[in-house]
Amino acid sequence: MLVPLYTFVKGDTLGIVVLVQDGDTIAALAETIADAASMRVAPGSEMTVLAGGKRLDPRATVSSAGLTMLDRVDLVMSSERAAPASQVGMSR
Amino acid sequence: MLSRDEWLDLARKLDWDFSYVTERDVFPEVTSGSPWLRQEEWKDWDEPFRTTYAEYVANQSAKEASVRAVREAVGQAADFQKLHPHWLSALKLHAATLPLAEFAAVVGNLRAARFGRDSAWRTMSTFGALDEIRHAQIPLVLLHDMVRHDPQFDWTHKFYHSNNWVAIAARHLFDELLLASDPIEFAIATHFVFETGFTNLQFVGLSSVAHAVGDRMFETMLKSIQTDEARHSQIGDAVLAKIVAHDPARAQYLVDKWFWRTWHLFAVVTGFSMDYLTPLASRRTSFKEFMQEWVLDQFVRTMEEHGLSRPWYWDTFVESLDAYHHMVYASAYSYRATVWFDFALPGPEERVWLAEKYPSTWPMFEPVWRRLADRWRESGPGVEWHSHGATPVGFCDLCQLVLSGGTPEQNTAVTVTRGDKKLVFCSEPCRWIYEQEPSRYEAHDDVVKRILAGEAPANLLELLRKYFGLTSATWGKDVERGGYRWLGEE
Structure with missing residues (x-):
């Protein structure tokens, strides 16, 4: 099922609405958001998706992460490699 | 005289003084x-x-x-x-x-x-x-x-x-x-x-x-x-x-x-x-x-x-x-074909001027404009779509403008569930205004909800042409079509 989400990239100037499948992983969601904002924000190598202030597991799916239609999701990108992607985010 | x-x-x-009607009849509270x-x-x-x-x-x-x-x-x-x-x-x-x-x-x-x-x-x-x-x-x-x-x-x-x-x-x-x-x-x-x-x-x-x-x-x-x-x-x-x-x-x-x-x-x-x-x-x-x-x-x-x-x-x-109009302008620049006027890409001298006028926030906007300038360098003049968004943007359920509250570091949008409806507001004041008189606003749908309801097309080009009333002659472009001399010098 398609799930529209309000998404915000740190460093960007507006919120955009991305459509994802409820079975998509959080890692795929991150890629979709980063691509949608790419004309304003340069993609980073480290990506962290947050909802309600909590980091989401990149291996989780949109539905298992509890995201529902028109929830707010934030994407933080960094060019610096920090902790392993499996713990805090994901690498591009 | x-x-x-x-x-x-x-x-x-x-x-x-009225003789055969009351003052409340002449000036009802609902209209006065x-x-x-x-x-x-x-x-x-x-x-x-x-x-x-x-x-x-x-x-x-x-x-x-x-x-x-x-x-x-x-x-x-x-x-x-x-x-x-x-x-x-x-x-x-x-x-x-x-x-x-x-x-x-x-x-x-x-x-x-x-x-x-x-x-x-x-x-x-x-x-x-x-x-x-x-x-x-x-x-x-x-x-x-x-x-x-x-x-x-x-x-x-x-x-x-x-x-x-x-x-x-x-x-x-x-x-x-x-x-x-x-x-x-x-x-x-x-x-x-x-x-x-x-x-x-x-x-x-x-x-x-x-x-x-x-x-x-x-x-x-x-x-x-x-x-x-x-x-x-x-x-x-x-x-x-x-x-x-x-x-x-x-x-x-x-x-x-x-x-x-x-x-x-x-x-x-x-x-x-x-x-x-x-x-x-x-x-x-x-x-x-x-x-x-x-x-x-x-x-x-x-x-x-x-x-x-x-x-x-x-x-x-x-x-x-220090931030709001910069947030909206950069957003609208990257969705300029959705409006009826052209946009200027601020060059290096303009960005220096803006940095002097807005020292506390401009460092957050500078990377956005550098990125957009880089996209023009990649595409060359005349290729509008390489520095243009294609994904639908979100709109505030009160002001109906793009979700550009706060700063690039911290967007202040907030989602709220009211009954079976999920709302989004660009800022706390917009949310507050809505919540004081929800009956005044709740029947109005923003563009995203119109798209989700099938009333407006989701495809950007169709949205521009069929819903926003624009044509390739009227939709907004970069006012110089990306042909800024400074793009090759910066």
Whole structure:
């Protein structure tokens, strides 16, 4: 099922609405958001998706992460490699 | 024969006691406004600058003659075409958003001319309605000649008849402000907040910018309109004083609500024009400096004179002076084909100027503009879509503008569930306004919800063409088509 989400990239100037499948992983969601904002924000190598202030597991799916239609999701990108992607985010 | 001063008060004050209907029947609260007060309470309502109808006609006739003379001298299509192309975009933005809003203000004034609670107020509102007809007609006639040269000027009249997202936002604001408000809310919102609080920014600040860029016609038009505004805006102060005396909480609420709503409109219309669409050589002060000079100092002083407090969100508002219009402009630049005017990409010298004017926030915007410049370098001139978004954007359920509250570091959008509906607001003040009177707003869907309901196309190109009313000739582009010499030098 398609799930529209309000998404915000740190460093960007507006919120955009991305459509994802409820079975998509959080890692795929991150890629979709980063691509949608790419004309304003340069993609980073480290990506962290947050909802309600909590980091989401990149291996989780949109539905298992509890995201529902028109929830707010934030994407933080960094060019610096920090902790392993499996713990805090994901690498591009 | 009586002199003017001997008969004017008698002519201004024509209220009488009703014999076969009640006062509440003649002035129902639903159309006259809250708090409902007996006429006795209004009888000392007073406008500081009194005008007779004969004086009004003579003054307006002289002003019209002056505008016509300037139009003949410098208001022809050839004169407009000599203006800097960046400034022409500012002109298109104003030309679309203001004239038919002024026409809607005719309705608001006429409602007050019937249901305002004092006859002097009703007379002033009658003059106000005549003023607003003029404010709609002047820009329509001036810019009509430009349509044959530049189809984007067609939006001077078309804008409010379209479902363009900016038009949806502007209608959401002006329908409530000018068409749905009772005379008390209209007087406080339009005459006090909008006309007294903000339009100096437009008619004095922007007028001086128009002078600097050499646009004598726009400057003359603004000044001519401003003299009307200054006269009928005095209704607001007098009505506010009365409401403060009888219901200070309602007075504070109306001012708080409309100051925020009005701020968002001017941040876009005037903020874009002053900080981005005015050629750098003609800029003197920033939008923020104009706001501080023409809005903040005067508004705070007036609020204090009325015994009111600053709006509860004052700190948020002051912070947004450094960020909001920059957030919206960068967002709109990257979705420029969704509107009817062109955008300028700020070059290195402009970014230095903006960094000096906005030292606390510009470092957050600099990477966005560098990124957009890089995209132009990759594509080369003329390839608009490489620096243009294709994904739908989110819109605030109150102001209907893009979700650009806060800063690039921290967007302040908040989602709220009400019943079976999920709402999103760009800021806490927008959320607060919605939650004070949800029944006023809940039937209105933003563009995203229209897309999800199948009322509007999700595909961007279809959305532009079929829903926003744009064509490849009219949709917004980079004003230089990406052909900036500095792109190859920076």
